[in-house]
Amino acid sequence: MLNAKIPEGPLEKKWKNYQEHCKLVNPANKKKLDVIVIGTGLSGAPAAATLGELGYNVKVFFFQDTARRAHSVAAQGGINASKNYQNDGDNVFRHFYDTLKGGDFRSREANTYRLAEISANVIDQAVAQGVPFAREYGGVLANRSFGGVQVKRTFYAQGQTGQQMLLGAYSVLMRQIGLGHVKSYNRHEMLELVVIDGKARGIIARNLITGEIERHSAHAVILASGGYGKIYYLSTLAIGSNASAAWKAHRKGAFMAGVSWVQFHPTCLPQSGDYQSKLTLMSEALRNDGRIWVPKLKGDDRFPNDIPEEERDYYLERKYPAFGNLAPRDIASRSAKEQIDAGKGVGPNKNAVYLDFRDAIKEYGAEEIGDRYGNLFRMYEKITGMSPYKQPMMISPAAHFTMGGLWVDYELMTTIPGLYAIGEANFSDHGANRLGANSLLQASVDGYFIVPVTIGNYLSNDIRTGKIPTDTPEFDKAEEDAVERLKKFVSINGTKSAEYYHKQLGKIMFQHVGVSRSKKGIAKGIELIKELREDFWQNLKVPGGIYEVNSELEKAGRVADFLELAELMAHDAYDRDESCGAHFREEYQTEDGEALRNDEKYMYVSAWEYTGYGKVPKLHKEELTFEVVKPSVRSYK
Amino acid sequence: MNVTLKVWRQKDSKSKGHFETYKLNDLNPDMSFLEMLDVLNEKLIHEDKIPVEFDSDCREGICGQCGLTINGRPNGHHHHTTTCQMHMRHFEDGDTILVEPLRASAFTVIKDLKVDRSAMDRIMQAGGFISVHTGSAPDANSLPIGKMDAEDAFDSAACIGCGTCIATCKNSSAALFTSAKITQLATLPQGEIEREKRVVAMVDAMDAEGFGSCTNTEACEMECPQEISVTNIARMNFEYNRALLLGKK
Structure with a gap:
C-alpha cells in the first residue's frame, strides 16, 4: 500500500505540524553526512546550495x-x-484551489496547499539574491495575471x-562551491543508482570528457533531473533534457x-523539415490579440x-465563444491537432494553424501591436524569415x-528510502495539468524549502553510519x-x-500518446514502440569509444531509456479510461467534445512499479481524498 | 543550397588541431546553423566517420551553451545573436564556411568545437552573489527599488554567460562578463553591503584565470547576444577604484 505520509491536522496546519515534529540533525553531525544532487535547475541548484549552507557535504552532478x-x-x-500585493482578494487558499482545479483534481490536497503556502517565501528569497523582478514606479514589485x-x-x-x-539560484550555488561546502561535477552523467540494503546510497557516473566511470557514495540522493518532454523528440525542451536519471531510479524500484x-503548448513554431531539432515556444501572450484560424x-x-473572411474557420472562437482564442492550453492544442488531422493544416508541411494579427493591427495600429509583441515578432522573423506584420504567424502544438x-x-521521498525527487522530476503538485507560472514555483519550493527540511528527518538515523564505502558488491554490480x-x-x-531512433519514437508518441489518445491508438503505439526498441538494439550505430568525449554515446543511452519510458507512458494512458487535464481520451468526451472525467473510478494517482525489461509494469493506486475541496467540472464554453 | 565547410577537428585538449573539409548539398535555408551541423554529423556517422563534437542545449538563445567561431567571428556575421539563432538563409548558396571553436586564452579546447569555459564559473564563485542563505530573506516589498534601477539591473543580469565577449576580444578579456554581474549587484540595494569586497574579489579572480585586460575596443558589445553595454565595464572600473580609495583591498 502506498503511504503518502500526509501529516495530521487541518490543511493549513499540516506543514507546520510536520516541521514541529520532524527529526533534526545537529550542526556537528551534518558534517558527517553526504548528499548527492543530480541536476542544477531551479530545484537542484537551490537544494544543493541550501544543504551546503546547512552544513551537509554536497556533491552536485550535471x-x-x-x-x-x-x-x-x-x-x-x-x-x-x-502574496496579495495587489489587494485583489488573493490568498493561499485561492492559489491552492486554482492549482488543484487546474490539475483537474488529480493531485494531493496537502502537497498542493503547501506549494501555495510557501510561495511567498520564494519571492522574498529571490529578491534577496538580487533577482531583478519588474517593479512599479514607487519601487514595489509588479504583478500580472497569467494562465x-x-x-x-x-x-x-x-x-x-x-x-x-x-x-539567482546559480549565484547562491556558486557561493557554496567557492566556500567548499558543495563540490561540483560538471559534464558528468548519472548512469546508475546504487541501492544498498534497500536504501539509496550512491551513484555511478560517467565523466563526459574522459569517459571514466566514477563511484560516488552518499547517505541520500536527490534527483532534480527535470522533465522528459523531449521523449517526443520535437518539444520546447533543451537538446540534452532527458529521463535517464529518473528511469535508472525506476528500474531500481522507484x-x-x-x-x-x-502538457502540450499550443503556440510553438511548426516543424519546417526533417532536420529540425526543437520547436521554439512563442509566448502565450500572443493569443490576447492574435486570432487563430484555418x-x-x-x-x-x-x-x-488571399483567403477571404467567409472561407476562414476561426475554430476556437466558433467552438468556445466565451474564451475564444484564450481557451486553455490543452483545448487550444487539441483543437489545432484536430484541424491539422482533418487535412486543414497550413504551411509547406500542412502541420500548422494561423495566428493572425491582421485585425488587431487594423484596430490598434502596427505601432501599438509592435509595442506589445515587437520582441516576439522579431524572434519569429529571425527564425522563419517571415514578418507577422505582413502575414499570419504559423503555430503548432x-x-x-x-x-x-x-x-x-x-x-x-520516492519509494526507495533515501532517494528524493524534486522539481519537474517528481509528479506531485500539478495533477493532470499544470497552471501557468506554477512550474518555476514548484521547482523553487521543493529545492529551497521542502527537501532541506524533510531530508533531515531521514538523515537523523544515519549520524552513526559513517562514510558509505564504494568498494562494496552493490557498487561493483552497478558499475559492471x-x-x-x-x-x-x-x-x-x-x-x-x-538520433534516427529518437525521431521515430517522437513520431510514434505524438501520434499515439500525444495531444489526444484512444485505446486503439495507444495499443498500436505500444506495438510500434516495441518494434522500434527491438530494431534499436539490433541496428544502432554509435561511432567512437567509451573512454573519450562521445556525444553519440550519450545520446544512445538517453534514447534507450526513452524507448522504455515510452511504453510505460502508453500503459499509463491506456489504463486511464477517462479524460482529465492534459490526458484526453477520445472515447471519453461529452457531446460537445469536452473532457469527461470519471471521479468514481479514477480518483487516484497511478503509480507504476518496474517488473523487468519489456514486461508489463505493475499498477499501484494512491487513492485521492478531498477533505476540503469538492471536485468540480471544468467548463470553458 | 550547397555549402563547403572547413571544420576545426581536434582529438583532445593535448592534440594538435586541423581543418577538415566537408561538402553538404541540398540544405534547406530555413535550418539553423547547428541543425546544419546535425545533418553533417548524420552524414559522417553513415560514412563510418567520427562526428564533429560541439556544444548546444536550449537552442533558443538563452542557455549560453552553444558558441562557435564562424568565418572568424564568434556566432557568425550577425551582430547580437547566439550560434543557435543563426540560420542558413544568412549564407549564400555555394559559400565556403570556416567553423572553429570559441578562441580565448582562458578557454581550452576539449574536443573539436567544444571548449572549457569553467574559468567563468570561478569568477562567479569569487563574488558573483549576495551572501544570503535560504530562509533569512525579509519581505520582498520591504526594500523598495526604483523601476529604472530594477530595469538597469535586469539589463546587466540578462548576460547568458556564453563567452562571446571573451572570444571576440583581441585580449581575451572577461571584462564585459564580469562587469555585468558587478553592475547588477551594485545597482541594487541588496548588493550594497558587499559592494567593495565583491568587485575586488571578482577582478582578482578574472586576472588569476588568465583573462586579458580590457583596452576599450568595445568589440564585446558589438557581438554580445544580449546587447550588454560596455558602460558595465566603466561601472566596474569605478567600483574597483572606489574600493581601492576606501582602502578595501
Missing part, C-alpha cells in the same frame, strides 16, 4: 558545462506567489523570469506516477492573405511540461551494469544513429 545552463533558464512567463486566473499573482522579469530565477500527463477548404493552398514523474510522498551497457552501445555497429 551534464552541461556549467550549472547555469539547466533548462529552467528558458521559462518565460513568470512565477506565482499568493486565466482572476487575480494578479505572477511575478516576472520581462520575458526571462526563468533565466533570472535560475541565475515508482513512477501519472507518466502520461504531458481555411475552411481542405488543402487550400492560397496565400493566407509541442510537448512542453511533464506533470508525471517519480512518485513521491509528502516528504518528496553501467559499463556493460556502454559496451553494448558501441558494439552493435549497425546502420542507424541514436
Whole structure:
C-alpha cells in the first residue's frame, strides 16, 4: 500500500505540524553526512546550495558545462506567489484551489496547499539574491495575471523570469562551491543508482570528457533531473533534457506516477523539415490579440492573405465563444491537432494553424501591436524569415511540461528510502495539468524549502553510519551494469544513429500518446514502440569509444531509456479510461467534445512499479481524498 | 543550397588541431546553423566517420551553451545573436564556411568545437552573489527599488554567460562578463553591503584565470547576444577604484 505520509491536522496546519515534529540533525553531525544532487535547475541548484549552507557535504552532478545552463533558464512567463500585493482578494487558499482545479483534481490536497503556502517565501528569497523582478514606479514589485486566473499573482522579469530565477539560484550555488561546502561535477552523467540494503546510497557516473566511470557514495540522493518532454523528440525542451536519471531510479524500484500527463503548448513554431531539432515556444501572450484560424477548404493552398473572411474557420472562437482564442492550453492544442488531422493544416508541411494579427493591427495600429509583441515578432522573423506584420504567424502544438514523474510522498521521498525527487522530476503538485507560472514555483519550493527540511528527518538515523564505502558488491554490480551497457552501445555497429531512433519514437508518441489518445491508438503505439526498441538494439550505430568525449554515446543511452519510458507512458494512458487535464481520451468526451472525467473510478494517482525489461509494469493506486475541496467540472464554453 | 565547410577537428585538449573539409548539398535555408551541423554529423556517422563534437542545449538563445567561431567571428556575421539563432538563409548558396571553436586564452579546447569555459564559473564563485542563505530573506516589498534601477539591473543580469565577449576580444578579456554581474549587484540595494569586497574579489579572480585586460575596443558589445553595454565595464572600473580609495583591498 502506498503511504503518502500526509501529516495530521487541518490543511493549513499540516506543514507546520510536520516541521514541529520532524527529526533534526545537529550542526556537528551534518558534517558527517553526504548528499548527492543530480541536476542544477531551479530545484537542484537551490537544494544543493541550501544543504551546503546547512552544513551537509554536497556533491552536485550535471551534464552541461556549467550549472547555469539547466533548462529552467528558458521559462518565460513568470512565477506565482499568493502574496496579495495587489489587494485583489488573493490568498493561499485561492492559489491552492486554482492549482488543484487546474490539475483537474488529480493531485494531493496537502502537497498542493503547501506549494501555495510557501510561495511567498520564494519571492522574498529571490529578491534577496538580487533577482531583478519588474517593479512599479514607487519601487514595489509588479504583478500580472497569467494562465486565466482572476487575480494578479505572477511575478516576472520581462520575458526571462526563468533565466533570472535560475541565475539567482546559480549565484547562491556558486557561493557554496567557492566556500567548499558543495563540490561540483560538471559534464558528468548519472548512469546508475546504487541501492544498498534497500536504501539509496550512491551513484555511478560517467565523466563526459574522459569517459571514466566514477563511484560516488552518499547517505541520500536527490534527483532534480527535470522533465522528459523531449521523449517526443520535437518539444520546447533543451537538446540534452532527458529521463535517464529518473528511469535508472525506476528500474531500481522507484515508482513512477501519472507518466502520461504531458502538457502540450499550443503556440510553438511548426516543424519546417526533417532536420529540425526543437520547436521554439512563442509566448502565450500572443493569443490576447492574435486570432487563430484555418481555411475552411481542405488543402487550400492560397496565400493566407488571399483567403477571404467567409472561407476562414476561426475554430476556437466558433467552438468556445466565451474564451475564444484564450481557451486553455490543452483545448487550444487539441483543437489545432484536430484541424491539422482533418487535412486543414497550413504551411509547406500542412502541420500548422494561423495566428493572425491582421485585425488587431487594423484596430490598434502596427505601432501599438509592435509595442506589445515587437520582441516576439522579431524572434519569429529571425527564425522563419517571415514578418507577422505582413502575414499570419504559423503555430503548432509541442510537448512542453511533464506533470508525471517519480512518485513521491509528502516528504518528496520516492519509494526507495533515501532517494528524493524534486522539481519537474517528481509528479506531485500539478495533477493532470499544470497552471501557468506554477512550474518555476514548484521547482523553487521543493529545492529551497521542502527537501532541506524533510531530508533531515531521514538523515537523523544515519549520524552513526559513517562514510558509505564504494568498494562494496552493490557498487561493483552497478558499475559492471553501467559499463556493460556502454559496451553494448558501441558494439552493435549497425546502420542507424541514436538520433534516427529518437525521431521515430517522437513520431510514434505524438501520434499515439500525444495531444489526444484512444485505446486503439495507444495499443498500436505500444506495438510500434516495441518494434522500434527491438530494431534499436539490433541496428544502432554509435561511432567512437567509451573512454573519450562521445556525444553519440550519450545520446544512445538517453534514447534507450526513452524507448522504455515510452511504453510505460502508453500503459499509463491506456489504463486511464477517462479524460482529465492534459490526458484526453477520445472515447471519453461529452457531446460537445469536452473532457469527461470519471471521479468514481479514477480518483487516484497511478503509480507504476518496474517488473523487468519489456514486461508489463505493475499498477499501484494512491487513492485521492478531498477533505476540503469538492471536485468540480471544468467548463470553458 | 550547397555549402563547403572547413571544420576545426581536434582529438583532445593535448592534440594538435586541423581543418577538415566537408561538402553538404541540398540544405534547406530555413535550418539553423547547428541543425546544419546535425545533418553533417548524420552524414559522417553513415560514412563510418567520427562526428564533429560541439556544444548546444536550449537552442533558443538563452542557455549560453552553444558558441562557435564562424568565418572568424564568434556566432557568425550577425551582430547580437547566439550560434543557435543563426540560420542558413544568412549564407549564400555555394559559400565556403570556416567553423572553429570559441578562441580565448582562458578557454581550452576539449574536443573539436567544444571548449572549457569553467574559468567563468570561478569568477562567479569569487563574488558573483549576495551572501544570503535560504530562509533569512525579509519581505520582498520591504526594500523598495526604483523601476529604472530594477530595469538597469535586469539589463546587466540578462548576460547568458556564453563567452562571446571573451572570444571576440583581441585580449581575451572577461571584462564585459564580469562587469555585468558587478553592475547588477551594485545597482541594487541588496548588493550594497558587499559592494567593495565583491568587485575586488571578482577582478582578482578574472586576472588569476588568465583573462586579458580590457583596452576599450568595445568589440564585446558589438557581438554580445544580449546587447550588454560596455558602460558595465566603466561601472566596474569605478567600483574597483572606489574600493581601492576606501582602502578595501
